Amino acid sequence: MTDKKNGNAFTNNPIVRAIGVQKIVVVLVLIIMLVFFGVAAPSFRSYASLLSIMDYTYYLAFLGIGVTFCLITGGVDLSIGTGMFCYALIGGYLITKQGMPVIVGILVTLLCGVIMGLINGLIVSKGGHAPFLATLCTMMIARGLGAIFTGGVSITWPLSSSPEGWTRSIFKFSLASGTKIPLGFLWVMIAAVVMSIFLNKTRPGRYIIAIGSNKEATRLSGINVAKYQTLAYVISGFFTGLAALAYSSAFQSMAPGGGAGTELNAIGGAIIGGTSMSGGSGSIAGTILGVFIMSVLQTGLPKVNLQANMQQIIIGVVLIIAVYIDVLKNKKLS
Amino acid sequence: MKKKLLAALLSVAMVATLLAGCGGGGSDTTDTTETTDTTEETTDAAETEETADAGTAAAGDLHLEIVSKGLQHAYWQAVLNGVNSKAEELGVSVNFVGPDSESNIQQQVQQLESALNADPSAIGLAALDTESVMDLLNRAVEAGIPIVGFDSGVPGAPEGAIVANCSTDNLAAGGLAAENVYAAIQATVQAATSPVRVGVVAQDATSESVVNRGVGFITKIAELAEADGKTVGMASVSNERYVTDSGVEVNDDADFIIEVRVPASVTSELSAADASAILEQDDTIAIYGSNEHSANAIITANENLNKCGTGEGQVIAAGFDSGAGIMDAVRSGLFLGAVTQAPVAMGEKLVETLVAAANGEEVSDIDTGCQWYTAENMDDPEIAQNLYE
Numbered sequence: 257m258t259d260k261k262n263g264n265a266f267t268n269n270p271i272v273r274a275i276g277v278q279k280i281v282v283v284l285v286l287i288i289m290l291v292f293f294g295v296a297a298p299s300f301r302s303y304a305s306l307l308s309i310m311d312y313t314y315y316l317a318f319l320g321i322g323v324t325f326c327l328i329t330g331g332v333d334l335s336i337g338t339g340m341f342c343y344a345l346i347g348g349y350l351i352t353k354q355g356m357p358v359i360v361g362i363l364v365t366l367l368c369g370v371i372m373g374l375i376n377g378l379i380v381s382k383g384g385h386a387p388f389l390a391t392l393c394t395m396m397i398a399r400g401l402g403a404i405f406t407g408g409v410s411i412t413w414p415l416s417s418s419p420e421g422w423t424r425s426i427f428k429f430s431l432a433s434g435t436k437i438p439l440g441f442l443w444v445m446i447a448a449v450v451m452s453i454f455l456n457k458t459r460p461g462r463y464i465i466a467i468g469s470n471k472e473a474t475r476l477s478g479i480n481v482a483k484y485q486t487l488a489y490v491i492s493g494f495f496t497g498l499a500a501l502a503y504s505s506a507f508q509s510m511a512p513g514g515g516a517g518t519e520l521n522a523i524g525g526a527i528i529g530g531t532s533m534s535g536g537s538g539s540i541a542g543t544i545l546g547v548f549i550m551s552v553l554q555t556g557l558p559k560v561n562l563q564a565n566m567q568q569i570i571i572g573v574v575l576i577i578a579v580y581i582d583v584l585k586n587k588k589l590s
Numbered sequence: 591m592k593k594k595l596l597a598a599l600l601s602v603a604m605v606a607t608l609l610a611g612c613g614g615g616g617s618d619t620t621d622t623t624e625t626t627d628t629t630e631e632t633t634d635a636a637e638t639e640e641t642a643d644a645g646t647a648a649a650g651d652l653h654l655e656i657v658s659k660g661l662q663h664a665y666w667q668a669v670l671n672g673v674n675s676k677a678e679e680l681g682v683s684v685n686f687v688g689p690d691s692e693s694n695i696q697q698q699v700q701q702l703e704s705a706l707n708a709d710p711s712a713i714g715l716a717a718l719d720t721e722s723v724m725d726l727l728n729r730a731v732e733a734g735i736p737i738v739g740f741d742s743g744v745p746g747a748p749e750g751a752i753v754a755n756c757s758t759d760n761l762a763a764g765g766l767a768a769e770n771v772y773a774a775i776q777a778t779v780q781a782a783t784s785p786v787r788v789g790v791v792a793q794d795a796t797s798e799s800v801v802n803r804g805v806g807f808i809t810k811i812a813e814l815a816e817a818d819g820k821t822v823g824m825a826s827v828s829n830e831r832y833v834t835d836s837g838v839e840v841n842d843d844a845d846f847i848i849e850v851r852v853p854a855s856v857t858s859e860l861s862a863a864d865a866s867a868i869l870e871q872d873d874t875i876a877i878y879g880s881n882e883h884s885a886n887a888i889i890t891a892n893e894n895l896n897k898c899g900t901g902e903g904q905v906i907a908a909g910f911d912s913g914a915g916i917m918d919a920v921r922s923g924l925f926l927g928a929v930t931q932a933p934v935a936m937g938e939k940l941v942e943t944l945v946a947a948a949n950g951e952e953v954s955d956i957d958t959g960c961q962w963y964t965a966e967n968m969d970d971p972e973i974a975q976n977l978y979e
Contacts, residue, residue, distance in 0.1 A: 299870035307894035308866055312859060352914070352979075408691050409663055410882075412914040412979075416893075417922060434896065507858040508886035508915040517855065554859060558867040561827045564854040 278530035278581065282545045286552065293556035300559050307428070310438040312551035314427055314502035315340065317444045319522035320529075320543040321451050322495025325488040327526055328455070330468040330535025331380060331387030333492045334519050335372060335394040336499070341515030342402035343368040344500035348411035348510070351420065358420045361413075366497035372398065373493015377486030395516070403512035410511040413504040427505040440502060444544070447498070451491075452540040464488050468535030524571075525550045528578040532585070549574070654944045655705035656714035657698060658688035659741065664978035665933050669741070671975075672937020680945055685710075695719045702726050706735065711948035714756075714940050716741040727751040736947040740940045740958075742799060754953040756940045758931045760799045763960040764806025764880065767908050767929045770962050771807075771876050772814040774906045774926050778875055779846065780818055787825070789868030789877040790850040791861060791884040795831035803880040803910055803929075808836040808848055815846040825849035847873070861887035869897050869905060876906040885909030885916045885928065898924050912977040920965055927964040930976045935959055 272280060293300040319336050326333040347365030350356040372394060379390040414420035416430070427440035455461040463484040466474040475481045504510065527533060528549050529542030553574065557567040656673060658666050670686050677684045685708065689697040695718045702723055705713055713730060715737050717723050723744070730737050731751055739747070739755040771788070772779075779786055788811060792804045812822040823841025824833050829852040833840060838848060849868055853860035865888045868877055877898070879885030888907055892898045898907040900923055909916045909928035919925040936958035947953045963973050 299867075302870070304866070304870070304894040304896075308863070308891075311862075311890075311894070403691065408660065410913070412886075415915065415918050417918055428893070436894065506890070507862065508890050509858070509882075509913065511883070514857070517857070555863060555866075558851070558860075558863040559870065561867075563827065564829075564852055564860070564864070568854045 276530060276539070276542070278585070279539070279542050279545060281581075282529060282542065282549065286545065286549055289549065289552050289556065293552070293559065297556065297559035297561075300556055305555060305559075307436055307438055309548075309551050309555045310441055311428075311506040312554050313547060314440040314444060314506060315499040316518075316522050316525055316547045316551055317544055318447065318495045318499035318502055319518065320525045320547045321447060321540055322492035322499075323519070323522050324526045324529075324531050324538050324540060324543045325451075325455070325464060325491045326387065326391075327523070327531045327533060328468045328535055328538045329387075329464055329485055329488045330471070331485070331488070332391065332523065332533075333373075333376060333489060333496075334388060334391040335376060335398050336492060336496045336522060337517060337519035338395050338399040338402070338513075338515040339369065339372055339493070339496045340500045340503055340518060341510050341512075342398040342405075343372075343497050344413070344504040344510050345402040345406050345411050345512060347500065348413045348504055349406045351414060352411060353406075358414065358423060362423065362501060365500050366494065369493040369495070369497025369500065370490055371493070373490040373496070374486065376493065377489030380489060381482035381485040395519070399513050399516065406512055408512055410509045412509040423501065424505045427502055440505075447495075448540050448544050455540060460484055460487060465536060468532075468537070470536075521550050521554075522547070524575045524578070527575070527582060530582075532582055533579070546578070652682040652711040652945060652948050653708070654682055654684045654712055654714065654941065654948070655708055655710040656684060656686045656740075656940070656944075657702050657705055657716070658686065658714075659692050659698070659716045659718055660690070661688045665931075668933035668976060668978065669937040669940075672934035672939075673941050674937075675934075676938040676941035680941065682711075682941065682945060684941065689718070692718060695722050699723055699726070706730060706733070709733075710735060712944040713737045714740050714944055715744055715752075717744040717747075720744050720746045724748070736944075736953075738940060738943050738947055738953070740936060745798060753947050754943055755955045756936055756943055756958050757955075758799075758936070758960055759957040760802035761806035761809075762957065763910070763929050763931070764803040764808075765810035766960060766962050767803075767878055767910065768807045768810035768814065770927055771878060771906055771908050772811055774900065775876050776814075776818065779815060779820060782845070785843070785845055785847055785873055787847045787849055787868075787871055787874045789865075789874055790832070790848065791865045791868065791877065791879045791887055792829065792832065792850055792852050793856055793861065793881050793883045795829050795852050800881055801831060801835060804832055804850060805835045807878055807880065808832065808838060808850070812836070812838045812846075812848065820845040822846045822848065827851070856883065858883070858887060858890065862890040865891035866895060869895050874905055876908070878908045878910075880910050882909075882911040882913045882916060885911070885919075885925075886913070889915050889919050889924070892924065900926055912979070914979040917968070917977060917979065920963065920968060923965055927962055929960050929962055930973070932959045932961060932976050934975050 323333050323336055343365045346368055347361040350364055351358055351361035376391050376394055379385050380387050416424045429437040429439045463479050467481055467485055471481060525547035526543040529546030531538030531543060553571055660666050666688060673684055673686055687701045698718050699722050703726060706726060706729055713735055727747060736753045739752045741757055743755040743757050744752050790804050793800050795801060815822050821844045822838060823844030824838050825847050826840050826842050828850040832850040851864035851868060853864055861884055868874055869891055877888055879888045897905045907925045909925055912930055916928055920928055939956050939958050943953050943956060961973050967973055
């Protein structure tokens with residue numbers, strides 16, 4: 257990460273180097289934010305607040321994990337926001353309007369994500385489209401598809417009070433006493449560990465990083481670039497499907513055509529966590545930390561009695577700072 | 591290189607926002623099944639005319655064209671049901687159409703043009719965009735075809751173009767929610783020795799109907815609290831449009847504080863955060879969501895907070911419109927109740943007004959009404975016909 261010649265005592269510390277400077281900074285920022293909100297808004301220091309933060313974190317984390325793979329290849333996936341809504345609308349429609357078993361709805365939701373990811377991957381790798389243009393197009397397609405499929409009606413996944421409402425318990429489990437357990441955190445952590453190992457310790461994962469570092473060199477060393485580039489988008493699509501399940505479990509209903517802008521929150525989380533927009537480097541752990549910053553901001557800001565538009569400005573400023581750190585880091589490397 | 595990449599990304603983000611804004615419109619144009627539905631409805635109406643013609647010869651010659659904002663949503667189907675039953679009763683023929691989605695303005699303009707070309711006795715119109723139908727409105731005036739607005743009507747139409755409106759009085763509808771909420775909190779308010787807070791979760795501060803449902807609630811509940819000898823003020827965090835329109839001044843030290851939260855953009859997450867922020871304050875005794883989106887946000891927030899209900903020390907919650915989530919909340923007692931519009935009555939009154947206008951009678955604006963529904967009365971046929979999941 258940091259060049260030894262340019263580093264100081266802190267950045268040259270072996271432990272710091274092992275974890276990564278940016279991750280340590282992000283953790284510190286996260287702690288500062290938690291302390292700030294805890295002091296400024298008494299209501300923030302509650303279990304319910306933690307549950308709210310988790311509601312945001314689940315779907316953003318899944319989106320973030322997926323899009324990190326695209327970012328590492330030097331690409332991006334803009335279709336994940338509207339895609340998340342689209343797949344959840346289709347799955348929810350099949351369950352609530354067509355009377356299909358919940359498990360079918362879940363599988364269709366995930367399958368939609370994988371298919372869209374495959375399409376994205378093929379357009380980028382075989383079609384040679386710039387990733388942001390390709391996924392911008394599929395972003396619009398996903399937006400329209402969800403609306404057409406449901407006939408323009410908003411969809412509510414089975415409520416926790418109904419017998420089919422068990423999907424909601426997967427992420428938030430209610431004890432008999434009424435206490436809610438944020439079970440989704442466990443799934444996010446498992447996904448993060450598995451994907452982190454996949455990225456760093458397996459051959460396909462290393463190839464994905466190699467593509468982002470130097471696509472031409474990777475190709476010349478005999479690696480099927482198109483295949484692994486496509487894989488990155490399929491992973492992103494699959495995790496968008498997971499995010500769709502998390503979102504529809506946490507929130508009441510989804511309106512057709514929604515979700516635009518969510519992708520930027522997830523990409524923002526990944527960037528804050530140290531994934532480079534120019535590809536070649538990034539970590540799942542960083543993305544999870546970055547996503548937590550986004551969800552703590554989203555939950556905390558309304559509680560300190562700031563006007564809604566002010567909250568957006570603050571989130572924007574945080575993103576600018578994060579991107580600036582990325583730019584600085586790249587400058588040092590080059 | 592880095593700069594170029596950044597610049598490229600920025601421009602893409604901007605283009606994306608642009609395209610996303612207009613994207614919805616184009617995507618919904620090719621829904622052929624809906625067109626079939628429309629034709630079926632037309633045939634239905636024509637058949638209706640045939641059967642009804644035998645009995646009532648006087649009105650039998652009347653043909654009405656109705657251009658709605660869509661057909662898919664259950665709300666419009668309910669309007670259509672009201673239109674059909676009244677048309678049958680009065681023995682008039684009706685052609686009821688609507689675009690594939692509420693963003694498809696161009697399609698609605700074409701439908702209105704076709705309606706004019708059919709030379710009807712009168713036209714019912716819920717315009718998506720007044721500007722784009724302006725020419726057609728003038729043509730109708732020249733041709734002497736009366737136009738009656740319904741639902742959101744034709745806001746900003748030129749003088750004389752619209753002879754009457756059949757719509758929900760949203761201010762009154764918000765007021766209805768306030769009356770019922772206040773009845774439930776009155777004892778608490780009267781006994782309170784420290785300030786109490788009533789929250790309003792609103793989707794936006796731009797849509798006329800959403801704003802009026804909020805402002806109607808605020809003015810009515812402020813009036814009721816003042817009648818009980820309390821000072822009333824708006825929380826300083828409240829949205830300015832609501833403060834201005836309701837005429838209640840900002841005062842964080844009042845006995846009875848009304849707090850209106852509007853998200854920066856319409857997403858479930860932001861609205862749920864707004865609802866949480868209101869519910870978490872210790873002095874909050876009631877909360878109201880002024881449409882389906884906002885009421886759902888209250889339900890989401892309550893999943894974690896578990897504060898809403900009608901029991902001792904719980905926050906009284908009320909919603910607007912129906913939908914699976916709100917109906918479940920009302921039925922389970924999580925919500926005290928909710929207001930629903932009366933689309934069936936809207937359809938009926940629209941046809942009545944159109945017939946009167948076609949016969950050259952003097953017509954005036956009509957409030958098509960709204961209803962307060964609770965766990966007790968939501969299964970009454972009179973109310974159930976206006977509720978939909």
